[in-house]
Amino acid sequence: MDARYKSRDIERRSLDVDGLKRSFLEWLVYSVGKDARAATRRDWFHTVALAVRDRVVDRWMDTTRSYYQEDAKRVYYLSLEFLIGRLLTNSLSNLGIVDECRQALDRLGLSMEDVVDAEPDAALGNGGLGRLAACFLDSMASQGLPGYGYGIRYEFGLFEQRFENGWQVEYPEQWLQFGNPWEFARPEVLYPVQFYGRVEEFRDSVGDRAYRWVDADRVLAMAYDTPVVGYGGDTINTLRLWSARATRDFNFGHFNDGAYMKAVEQKILSENLSRVLYPNDATETGKELRLKQEYFFTSASLQDILRRYLQHHTTFENLPNKAAIQLNDTHPAIGIAELMRLLVDQHALRWDDAWEITRATFAYTNHTLLPEALEAWPVRMIERVLPRHMQIIYEINAKFLNRTKARADGDNARLSRLSLIDERGERRVRMGNLAFLGSHKVNGVSALHTELMKQTVFADFHEEFPDRINNKTNGITPRRWLKQANPALSELITTRIGEGWISDLSQIAALRDKADDVVFREEFRRAKRKNKKRLAAYIARQTGEEVLVDSIFDVQVKRMHEYKRQLLNVLHTIALYNEMRDNPTVSWVPVTKVFAGKAAPSYHMAKLIIKLINDVAKVVNHDPSVHDNLKVVLLPNYNVTAAEIIIPAADLSEQISTAGMEASGTGNMKLALNGALTIGTLDGANVEIREHVGPDNIFIFGMTAEEVNDLRASGGFNPREVIASNPSLKRALDMISTGAFSPDDRNRYHPIVQALTDGGDHFLVTADFADYCRAQEAAMHLYRDPEEWTRKAILNTANMGWFSSDRTVNEYAGEVWDVHPVHPNHDGEGFR
Template sequence: MDARYKSREIERRSLDVDGLKRSFLEWLVYSVGKDARAATRRDWFHTVALAVRDRLVDRWMDTTRTYYQQDAKRVYYLSLEFLIGRLLTNSLANLGITDQCRQALDRIGLNLDDVVEAEPDAALGNGGLGRLAACFLDSMASEALPGYGYGIRYEFGLFEQRFEHGWQVEYPEQWLQFGNPWEFPRPEVLYPVQFYGRVEEFRDSVGERAYRWVDAERVLAMAYDTPVVGYGGDTINTLRLWSARATRDFNFGHFNDGAYMKAVEQKVLTENLSRVLYPNDATEGGKELRLKQEYFFTSASLQDILRRYLQHHSNFDSLPDKAAIQLNDTHPAIGIAELMRLLVDQHGVTWDKAWDITRATFSYTNHTLLPEALEAWPVRMMERVLPRHMQIIYEINAKFLNRSKARAAGDNGRLSRLSLIDERGDRRVRMGNLAFLGSHKVNGVSALHTELMKQTVFADFHAEFPERINNKTNGITPRRWLHQANQPLAALITSRIGNGWIKDLSQISALAEKADDLVFREEFRRAKRKNKKRLAAYIARQTGVDVQVDSLFDVQVKRMHEYKRQLLNILQAIALYNEMRDNPTVSWVPVTKIFAGKAAPSYHMAKLIIKLINDVAKVVNHDPSVHDNLKIVLLPNYNVTAAEIIMPAADLSEQISTAGMEASGTGNMKLALNGALTIGTLDGANVEIREHVGDDNIFIFGLTAEEVNDLRASGGFNPRDVIASNPSLKRALDMISTGVFSPDDPHRYHPILQALTDGGDHFLVTADFSDYCQAQQAAMDLYRDQEEWTRKAILNTANMGWFSSDRTIMEYATEIWDVHPVKPEHPAETET
């Protein structure tokens, strides 16, 4: 090999300071096309990202090559969301070159933190579902498991949230405006995806009845690949995202006729498929677009999986032995009908054999017990948009119900509940039932959630298939959520117990013995205060509100939803505000209430709660009678980067959902790992967090899931009686109803008051209010004793080792997927 090219190869893999510096300067000129004197911060970000990407590519290709050579069984994780956050800090940390990169930039006269700030968050998700998927990708790569993520490359993601006069307003989230240096476009990887048309019956070569889908509209799915770096950089897996392309971008005939918009109409309509995450489904068109999105990415992914499988195999008998397909919620559940279509219609596999293969290949993670969140598509829409799939679903359903009749013993109610078709009213396809029936394993995401699955939404299926449901409590990656997000605490932990905890979080339990060490407690507080100063500065930039760094940072950051009960939190804040005004001479514990989260565009009640929080904050923050004892802030556009600033600074973690309604939660894990004490109901993974951190180190309040069910079943709960018996709650609600917080529109919050009273208070805000206030008071009392608070905070961090996503992923690997670690070989590095 020519020496010039060999040295260039070495240069592109160099991880030392000098090599990185030379790469940065070279990339700036020859790839970004800028002189150092003219380069902007964004130019430098692209430069550094491309140079770091260079150092990934060889190992990425080695990883993929090893999987092919060993014909390893692979995991294919199908998810509509991947909330991956910024990739520069993640890649540097997992490669172990953060310090080298910082020094290299320093020699050029740049600051790494400034460069990082120029990277936009990838707008590929919304909340816990997408962040969990990102954690799982990190853990699969870190545990050397052959894993691929499949999703959609959204042009605008969900939306950028801004507040105008306190109301949420949605704007396009233009994260791709200046390009994405981490992705590799694959224009040669194109798969056709069909919609509409009709199904034609015919006889195949042996006279059997067969079907073909004809006269359909076609779009193309084009792949974009992003490397997923495992900790240590040995294994680098792939996130493959699909972008929609028209089969014909431009119609010359229309253009020449002067119909310029019509000339590109097909291109625009097609590309809408990958434009926005969760299009507003309040309209029929929005519902149809969402269904098409789900089928679009699922079909492309399955075609890609089968293409990869067929490179090594001549039939599909071994597909379950070589591919494990995980459905992250019901969004990709149409994949069960699609795999049947591909196997039966395109590859000539017999129905029964195809069904056995399909069921052995798929597994399904359920994330919700809320009936409205278990997708159900109108049959008429499915018949029009995906006619062949509707036929397949009918056949799957008929065969299943015929087999179940004997066990049902004439119980038509049970057969109706088991059916894939809800026959009541506007007939609908139950995607949760389809996902359950077409998978060999179905898992919940916390111990409580899994048990409730068996008792509620899948009770009849559990009776049919008692071995199918299992639990896989969620976890979080310690790389992103402690090592990278909380550098002051991470450095302190490593100084005491070494850095093994980054890869094996169970080692963090060694910190427990430090909880009684006065010196360590002081250093722990110092790390927390540094993080709080950073968050306080962020709050000032984002909202203009100055908060006390030494106040109790009380944090509720999550998707806005009635069951998550941001309303309960703000009602307690109003009650606390009233107490402070009534008792100005009391020495109050200063409290800063911090909210963040987006409401779905069509979720009017959640958007009204956002407005209420902002209205209350405006009054409280400008009232001199409470001094700085209470501040309320609602941060806009909550995303991964904001979470990385908020989580390390939190003192109190709000996990206050109505018991029995939160599947798991992962924000609760992130906050506890970073030393926040939890105030919460016994819901989701809070139950397991309490088991691990201990009853004395968590503030539990409220009704249990069983008590919630009993209360609702009894019909004896009258929220008006509860309100009348609680003067503090009644006063807070009266202030809202009389326009204290909305003088321009005193009746603005009538829907909230109506829901809490005549509406029956479905989420039991009033029922839990008194107990919640007592738990809040206990937290404030404890916060006065900083030594004891810190001791409990240390024990929270020390006892969170079990909640690593590495543990969760290895449970999936051994108990569901039957996938084993594969260590890649890196021959290119050996040669150089």
């Protein structure tokens, strides 16, 4: 046995119930500093998390050591967001010791649920993009891929959403208030990051022109590492998050002048860099602090990547063979200019060599076509904040345009579209163009989205570089989104097909045959019902509303955004409400409309939609004439933890965005995997979900992306005509506009009605309304037949294997990153 694992160390690694129990008691006393009688739930959570963390540390070090020993090519996933949620159940589940932990806690008189619930939800992301990054971390570790996540350790995650009088109110999300037991602070891993200042030209040792960035402000980036436990516990990767620290010299300078307050103020200002996650999803604020955050974490990560590379290499030509850097959206795209700066200014490479290396190292994922989300920083801002980078961007641009000009045949319009600088109005740097140009591969996140990238935002680039754009349809990790979130269904699946599906979701296809097995259907329904009861209890706790477990749970959970069309769902809700009131003797299929999602604090329309949902809920839920046939609930503070309760309980999954506007969606995948039937447009990954689950097992409605495009281009769409021809839509809109849901302020919803009528209904809510109602009716009709509904639900679960993020990261690994699994050498003992 390795000497490391003697005596107490054996205890630290033991995974049986007794060993766990003993370590809990030891940790409680010696690390948390509490006596069992005085310990709170939070103390126990910290205790258990620390004891679990102990059990991964040796394996983590083995993994890292193996990467070094093999000098393996690593992939670095640079993301401004990692929506990781809670980690306790995830770690226990990936280590395979959930039951052991439960029993150990039981012996101490504690409930596992209470302990799990004491963990804050790490909300270091807004929505899909951040959660995708978290799923990729899980998949990379579970596939044995040498993958590192790099991001920011925000002190405040995405705001906590509460409803006050039906309005969204934002509160700070203080997830670090009581410390974070999962992370290791690395005060010795510090990198300087500069801002402002000016660029000085000089002659280098061989007389060539060179540049240095001087008189800049400096901030330090300090690393915090969180182990990422792969399934089975074989590979433990690292998520490295940067926290801003003021430099010492900076403070001391002011102290010496006696300017204590100034020093403190400067310290606070520099540390603000990692204070808060910007609450934007697919919209950009244009704030300087945001640009500084992007540069801060990108620069620190690149310095760290080069440091690691230089431990094995003395020159840079091998960098692309040892490091793949994936840009999660344009947020880290400034990294392209930064790597050029590091290579050219600090390591004295020739420009062309540095450019070759940079391009071969970076790859870029685009996550949206929404124009407002394509980052474009004012030139004057980059010039001031990152003066050297602005020069580098100009040079990249000049070289590119010169080369292109030769072939462009005088097509100046094309050249100006390809330029990194948008010259219309205030001059801006197009970060999408920079990311495209500086990457060897560029991908979209669903087949449709990738096609639209080629036809729209990147059409000119695609013509210029026809091999660069590729598709990588998103995926979700089955560990968190089925095994962990839905124990009832995952246990049922495992009893029937074994547990191979957990690490290879394609095996879930073996359930297809079971759709025709009446006993299996009954068991599948039982699992769903158990989840629905759990959600009903959660709804009651959160909103005070009692809902019928046997109603259709019709679920729309996602960020609040006009293109996601929560309004379409609300209009259908009102229309259904009217029908139920008009026909009280009909035996209706009871419906519970479940909404959840946050609106960006400055997005007034989205916040008004939240208020409308709450107002509609107030009227509908208290109207005795619809009995319990219709309930509307808007759950507050949607986050990963809430999603884990809501998704397994859904019957119907609302994926109703205007076609062409949702890049992929991943909630759609989680819901279908958990046996919800999708009602959706042919948008994003819905298109591929339909191909996989089969057109008979999904409710598709509405215009296609092409039809949307044509209709918008024709300029002939008149929502007033559509409304006039659809009495139920007209009535619903009239009720909103005359104050039926807002008697206290009858004009409250004027902006919504205006947007849907004279505003031209940009998101085509009215245009798709009739077909949406038809699809809803079809769903309700099917729900009357539980056997047929369950058959289709099973076929959804069984056919979602392809949407595992394991498949997605393997595609990236093979086609973009060229990285391969490494099998860590664990020569110690005591780990199963």
